[in-house]
Amino acid sequence: MREEAAQWVARLRSGVTEPAILASFEAWLTADPRHRVAFDEAARNYRIRSGELLDEPAGRYHWRAATLMAAAALLMLAGLLWRDRVxxxxxxxxxxxxxxxxxxxxxxxxxxxxxxxxxxxxxxxxxxxxxxxxxxxxxxxxxxxxxxxxxxxxxxxxxxxxxxxxxxxxxxxxxxxxxxxxxxxxxxxxxxxxxxxxxxxxxxxxxxxxxxxxxxxxSVAWVRGKLDVDGQKLRDVIDEVNRYVDRPILISDSDIGDLPVSGVFDPRRPDNFLEALAQIRPITVERAADGSRRISRRR
The missing domain is CATH 2.60.120.1440 (Jelly Rolls)
Known part of the structure; x- marks a missing residue:
């Protein structure tokens, strides 16, 4: 039984996706309550050998903890067997x-x-x-x-x-x-x-x-569709903005790339950001006929 359980762990770990094999696994798992216990033990041993789980001496692995782990694993497996497996x-x-x-x-x-x-x-x-x-x-x-x-x-x-x-x-x-x-x-x-x-x-x-x-x-303002910067270099901010716009924003004068930038803005509306930036930094923004924008030092 333990050998069968170890074989199933190895097969599932290899990424098998064939419905017939997964159905066979389900049938084997539910055929005998001891199969579930053996499978949980084999899976845990596999994780120990692969370095995913630190080994513990048998005397220190409390039976209650082992039972709870097995129960949690089996509940998870029961759910997996009735939904998309892969x-x-x-x-x-x-x-x-x-x-x-x-x-x-x-x-x-x-x-x-x-x-x-x-x-x-x-x-x-x-x-x-x-x-x-x-x-x-x-x-x-x-x-x-x-x-x-x-x-x-x-x-x-x-x-x-x-x-x-x-x-x-x-x-x-x-x-x-x-x-x-x-x-x-x-x-x-x-x-x-x-x-x-x-x-x-x-x-x-x-x-x-x-x-x-x-x-x-x-750090996670992008999830809300915003960029929230505090003292970042202009060139780094523009690199981020360019991930959201069809036409890239270019910096003509390399020295202004070090200018610090702070604020919260929507990168999908770069014109609003650039207009506000031009009011507080010595830059000008030119827009070409193709829609691209170029930032240069104000003369």
């Missing part, structure tokens, strides 16, 4: 395209403009890979299947919480608005545990020991 998709958003999607496990993902990600939900795992851009994850709670977001070499894992992951050219940001998230560096042993209202910034190419600080509303 959710695999490749999502790309264009300029100015902010959208929210629901995953098969009940989680919601709000995806920012110019973002690309891959979703993979299976009976035994939940993962999203961010290829570029950023997204906010409202994770449905499941202790048995941690929800993992990968960006570059960083993996951010939670069982049920709300957090955002941003993959930028020079850095990776993990922002936690609710619950806790474990952030792990695949390149080494470095890891961090983030709590609610905490933000971790990792410079790409460096270890994970980077900047950990309190999160403020600015």
């Amino acid at each position: 959710d695999e998709r490749h999502v790309i958003t264009g300029k100015g395209d902010l959208r929210t999607i629901q995953l098969a496990d009940g989680s919601d993902v709000t995806i920012d403009a110019e973002t690309e990600l891959d979703v993979r939900i299976t009976p035994l795992s939940r993962s999203v890979t961010v290829q570029r851009g950023q997204a906010l994850f409202r994770v449905a709670y499941e202790s048995f299947r941690p929800f993992e977001v990968e960006a570059d070499r960083i993996k951010a894992r939670a069982t049920g919480t709300e957090y955002a992951v941003a993959l930028r050219p020079q850095e990776i940001l993990v922002s936690v608005t609710e619950g806790t998230v474990d952030v792990r560096d695949e390149a080494g042993p470095s890891s961090e545990k983030l709590g609610a209202t905490q933000l971790l910034t990792i410079t790409r190419g460096s270890r994970i020991h980077a900047l950990k600080r309190d999160l403020d509303a600015r």
Whole structure:
């Protein structure tokens, strides 16, 4: 029985999606209550061997905790067997395209403009890979299947919480608005545990020991369709705005790119932002016939 359970764990972990195989698994699981216990034990052993769960001596693994874990896992599995078991998709958003999607496990993902990600939900795992851009994850709670977001070499894992992951050219940001998230560096042993209202910034190419600080509303203002900046360089702000507009905004004089910018604005209405900026900074804005805009120093 244990060997059968281990075989089922291995097959499901491999990403099997054939309806006939999943139906066979359902039939085996419900045929005998002992099958469910064996499956839970095999799944836990698999996670220990793969490093997803720290091992504990048998004497310290309290029978009540084991029973509760098994019950939670079985409740989760019972639900999985009666809904879409696999959710695999490749999502790309264009300029100015902010959208929210629901995953098969009940989680919601709000995806920012110019973002690309891959979703993979299976009976035994939940993962999203961010290829570029950023997204906010409202994770449905499941202790048995941690929800993992990968960006570059960083993996951010939670069982049920709300957090955002941003993959930028020079850095990776993990922002936690609710619950806790474990952030792990695949390149080494470095890891961090983030709590609610905490933000971790990792410079790409460096270890994970980077900047950990309190999160403020600015970091996730994009979810509301806003950019909230406080002293950022003009060139960086324009790079963000250009993700939302059809025609890029250009900076003619490189020295003005260092000008500090603060404020809250809608990046889909750049003219309002640029008009306000021209009143408080020494710049002029010219609009070409093709709709593009060019910022230069006021002479």
